Amino acid sequence: xxxxxxxxxxxxxxxxxxxxxxxxxxxxxxxxxxxxxxxxxxxxxxxxxxxxxxxxxxxxxxxxxxxxxxxxxxxxxxxxxxxxxxxxxxxxxxxxxxxxxxxxxxxxxxxxxxxxxxxxxxxxxxxxxxxxxxxxxxxxxxxxxxxxxxxxxxxxxxxxxxxxxxxxxxxxxxxxxxxxxxxxxxxxxxxxxxxxxxxxxxxxxxxxxxxxxxxxxxxxxxxxxxxxxxxxxxxxxxxxxxxxxxxxxxxxxxxxxx
Amino acid sequence: xxxxxxxxxxxxxxxxxxxxxxxxxxxxxxxxxxxxxxxxxxxxxxxxxxxxxxxxxxxxxxxxxxxxxxxxxxxxxxxxxxxxxxxxxxxxxxxxxxxxxxxxxxxxxxxxxxxxxxxxxxxxxxxxxxxxxxxxxxxxxxxxxxxxxxxxxxxxxxxxxxxxxxxxxxxxxxxxxxxxxxxxxxxxxxxxxxxxxx
Numbered sequence: 001x002x003x004x005x006x007x008x009x010x011x012x013x014x015x016x017x018x019x020x021x022x023x024x025x026x027x028x029x030x031x032x033x034x035x036x037x038x039x040x041x042x043x044x045x046x047x048x049x050x051x052x053x054x055x056x057x058x059x060x061x062x063x064x065x066x067x068x069x070x071x072x073x074x075x076x077x078x079x080x081x082x083x084x085x086x087x088x089x090x091x092x093x094x095x096x097x098x099x100x101x102x103x104x105x106x107x108x109x110x111x112x113x114x115x116x117x118x119x120x121x122x123x124x125x126x127x128x129x130x131x132x133x134x135x136x137x138x139x140x141x142x143x144x145x146x147x148x149x150x151x152x153x154x155x156x157x158x159x160x161x162x163x164x165x166x167x168x169x170x171x172x173x174x175x176x177x178x179x180x181x182x183x184x185x186x187x188x189x190x191x192x193x194x195x196x197x198x199x200x201x202x203x204x205x206x207x208x209x210x211x212x213x214x215x216x217x218x219x220x221x222x223x224x225x226x227x228x229x230x231x232x233x234x235x236x237x238x239x240x241x242x243x244x245x246x247x248x249x250x251x252x253x254x255x256x257x258x
Numbered sequence: 259x260x261x262x263x264x265x266x267x268x269x270x271x272x273x274x275x276x277x278x279x280x281x282x283x284x285x286x287x288x289x290x291x292x293x294x295x296x297x298x299x300x301x302x303x304x305x306x307x308x309x310x311x312x313x314x315x316x317x318x319x320x321x322x323x324x325x326x327x328x329x330x331x332x333x334x335x336x337x338x339x340x341x342x343x344x345x346x347x348x349x350x351x352x353x354x355x356x357x358x359x360x361x362x363x364x365x366x367x368x369x370x371x372x373x374x375x376x377x378x379x380x381x382x383x384x385x386x387x388x389x390x391x392x393x394x395x396x397x398x399x400x401x402x403x404x405x406x407x408x409x410x411x412x413x414x415x416x417x418x419x420x421x422x423x424x425x426x427x428x429x430x431x432x433x434x435x436x437x438x439x440x441x442x443x444x445x446x447x448x449x450x451x452x453x454x455x456x
Contacts, residue, residue: 198410218432218434222410228402238399
């Protein structure tokens, strides 16, 4: 099993763990395997980057990690609790608190909403006063590198780079324990993209937020201490001992046959 | 890449770089069908493709080397075209098959780009599937490890000082990514083949 995190002192309990996770999806008549026998652990404050091409199962893996979907096989545990055993309400609360999820299609701006509203509303749902929510929102926007001027801008008209940073600010304001990022860099300019990826790594490090990041570009994952590759639903990580990576169990039977 | 030639020749022979891959592929070709040197060179060129620029002098040199190690043996056989005289035909020995298996499953020192794996695939037998999988998986792991070691630069992003390093890192990431994609696809192809063949 891949285990990611610092080995200082006594072993820390994993924040997130996948144990032999499998996920299948119906596509019309056929059922296809999206993830097969995926196991890894993410310790508090550590980082794991997952490289994979399109349709390799990255997004599904992240959606399982944040509790938006449930696995059919194996178990996904967050802070030692099985996500499958929670009610949908409990899982939704996780996503408003200790788990932050950034994905390209997670951007739903409302008409007439300013950047400040967008970020402060996220803090406000945690039961803070409006004033405190605004104060936290400003601090988060500042850390995400969104200049003060843009705080009053309308969310619908933001440039891609600013939008990505506003999404990050919205995630940070809830002080999450884990940040899951599906494709960190859909930004057109190379430099903007690199700066944004560097920001994600720095913020996660300075706040001890565990970072789980998937990308179809290896370079977007640079600087992340531990990398894995996902192909056809099969996860391969540098943490696996030995050189022989076995095919998942069900496929093995076919291979051994002469 | 350096390979210590196996065998009981006493003095260690060192084969470097591309030759080590060609030497391994020769084992596979001789095992498939005993042939004379020219034919082996032709089959090698056909199998590996133009990019390898297989030179028949290299092939003869490597055959001599394999003979010294007892991995191939020569027999004089009459010419097939009924012309007078004989020709030298290279045959496998009882050690050849094991040497091929060993070569296929062994990756010697790290290379970012594993041309040798292409040569291995070119002559692998169905029984070599486990060895191939193991070699491919090891290469995938090494690619991920190399990517992990690539650290973002210290320079101010976007500055002239950082430009060169950024470009170099970009090139290496791109190369590693291509290798990873190729390894993953190759493993899937082998797996799909095995699933349909079973």
